[in-house]
Every structure is written in structure tokens, then in C-alpha cells.
Amino acid sequence: MPKVVDSIARRRELAQAVWRVVRRDGLERASVREVAREAGVSTGSLRHYFGSQSELMVFAMRLVIEHIEERLAALEVPADRLPAARAVFAELLPLDEERQAENEVWVAFTARSLVEPELRELSNEAYGRLRAACRKWVAPLLPEAAADTVEMEAERLFALLDGLAVHGAMHPEQATADHLLAVLDHHLHQVSATG
Amino acid sequence: MPKVVDSIARRRELAQAVWRVVRRDGLERASVREVAREAGVSTGSLRHYFGSQSELMVFAMRLVIEHIEERLAALEVPADRLPAARAVFAELLPLDEERQAENEVWVAFTARSLVEPELRELSNEAYGRLRAACRKWVAPLLPEAAADTVEMEAERLFALLDGLAVHGAMHPEQATADHLLAVLDHHLHQVSATG
């Protein structure tokens, strides 16, 4: 195994230490020293893998996107249109601990991306992909609808998903997995019924 | 005019300096010194009005809630159910520069409230009030529906509004006022049509 593979594995471990600090103490506390401490290494060692703090943060944020895409790629999508849409969009909701953790981290990075251009790029990229996914899986539910109706429904679902994700992060006691799924199911059912 | 009135007016001015810094540089850059610089005062003077930084931040976040409630209180709500709901919920969207600014600040504070208990209280308070408002103004659109259906629709609208607000903050080029209003109108129309 060439060393470069271990190297990126190590980078992933360090990025997950970022996640833990972000979740526990917030993004503003994710200093180089604190992340190194969380990962159990020295700052010099951390700096060997990431030339700067912002490089570390960009990598940590990008890792969230990669995890989500890996889960989506591993998903067995049902053949029927409505169960297919449900399966895909349910996968994006913070329904279990792993996705809750990544969702909280994502919310923190997203907020910072408002003022950090390097993170903003990643946010925009994810935004575009999610928007496209909404269009792709909602369109089959509206076979007779006009193009701009499909577009409108995609935007509505897009906003709904982001809103549910925020609620899942901010109020996990109330936005339980059952709750999130119930709202999603209700919405998809109504959309496919009117289309 | 007693001095206490000027005092809270001064606190509001300083809190708005917080807003400007948060919007320009992010919440993590809103240090005591930076806010004082933005407001054109010394740190000692700032500290005379706010005994600690967290007191300043709590006040600045609470001021966002107060501004929103002032706007809602000043709103002339139409008599008809659907226009009434539209007027209220449109008021909550970041449709103009003022609301965009406050919305961005709110998003930043909300994200930090994930790890700051003092801000979390305010976030929860706002969450509860917004949820109640959704119930109040959505229920008349569904006169024949069961209670849990009304509840479900309120939750769906609640998530949609938060999602639209996030999109308005993160992607103002695409989430224009027209776009946000179109999605809101489409949703309210469909809810009231099926109810």
C-alpha cells in the first residue's frame, strides 16, 4: 500500500476530529491546537497533513459531502416512482445518530460559509447538486405537469428538506426521525396526488 | 427624558454594530474590540453598557426577534383567510434588504446557539413562537380537517419557511423575493385547495 493512501486516511481521521470538536464546542473553538488535542497528535503533526487551518476546514466540510454521496450511491432505489423519491429524500434527513452528527456539522459549516469564500464554494456546489436531485426525483411524480410546475415543486421540496434538516439539528427532541419522515411522506404523497 | 431610555437606545445602537460585523466578517470575528471599533467607541465604553461579551451577543440576538415582532405587530392583516396567511408568512421571509440583513444575522446566531446555552434559549423561544404562528394562520385554511392534519400542515409550512429563509441567506441571487413569494404562494394555494 503506497503511503499516499494511508495519508488520505489519516487526513480523514483528523477531519473527523474536527467534526467532534465542532459538534461539542462549535466551529469557532475548532482551533488547530484543539483539533490536534482531540485527535491525540501535536500541532506540528497536524500541520504536516494540512498546510493551513483553512485547508483543514475545507477538507472537513468536503468530507461531509462525500459521506452523503457515498450513502446515496449505496442506496437501493425502489422501482416505483413514489417509493424511489421517498427513499432518496429520506436518506438526506438526519434520521440516525451518524446523520445527525454530520447534519449538525454541516449546519455549522454552512453558516460560516456565509463569510468564508473557500467554504462558500463547497456550499454552492452542494446546493446545486441537491437542487438537481430534487428535480430528478420529483419530476416522475408529476408526469403530466408543465416544466415550470415541476421546477416549482422541486424548489418547494428543496426548501422543505433544508428546513427539516435545520429543525433536526436545532430541535432534535421535537424533530425526531418519525416526525421528519411523517412530514416528508405527507409532502410527497400530496405532491404525487395532485400531479 | 430619563437617562435609562437613552441607555437602552445606546444598547440598541451597539447591538446593530454587532449585526454589521456579523454580516461582514462573521460571528466569530465579532470580538469586543471589533464591535467597539465598528460602533466608534472604546472597549471600556462598550463594556459600560454590556458587562460581558455574551450579554452583548444575547442582546443582539434578542433584538432580531424584537424587530420581527414589531413588523408583525404593524402588519395590517387582510380579512380573508388565505390573503391573511400570505401576508403574515410573507412578512417572515427575507424579501428586502432590511430583512435580508436580519435574516443573515439570525442564521449566524442560530448556528452558534447549537453550542451556546444562552443563545439556545432565545432560539427555542423563537422556534416555539414561529411554530405557534404557523398553526394559528394555517388552521383557517383547513376548516374541515382533523386536528392532526392541521398540525401536520403547520409543521410542513414551518419547515418550508425556515428552508426558504436559509436559501435566502445562502443564495440570495437565486432565492430572490419573487422566487420566495412564488414558492410561498404555491404552497399556501395548494394547502388551502386540498383542505
Added chain:
DNA sequence: TTAAAACTAGCACAGCTGTGCTATAAAGAG
């Protein structure tokens, strides 16, 4: 075995942080 590459540790620097403190100026009350 030897040389090079990769890794780890930790210190040093300059700069920013929140907060406590004192000193000065302004304003209002008696």
C-alpha cells in the same frame, strides 16, 4: 546497511482575545 523520505513533537513569535482596572470628562441634582 545506508540514504532518503515521511512523520511527529514541541517551541517561538507576533497578534488577537475577554475582562478588570483606573483616570478623565460630561451631565444632572441638590
Added chain:
DNA sequence: CTCTTTATAGCACAGCTGTGCTAGTTTTAA
């Protein structure tokens, strides 16, 4: 006027920050 409260300014302290740097250590290659 004087006295007290309010307001403002700015310094000092201890502590954390990102990053550059050097010195060891381990691993890999030849």
C-alpha cells in the same frame, strides 16, 4: 456652586490563536 451619577477612554493582564521553524523519530527504498 458642589456632589454624584453616567459615560468614555485606554491600559494591563493572562491566555489563546495561526503559523514558521528545528530537532528528533520512524518508515521506506535502494
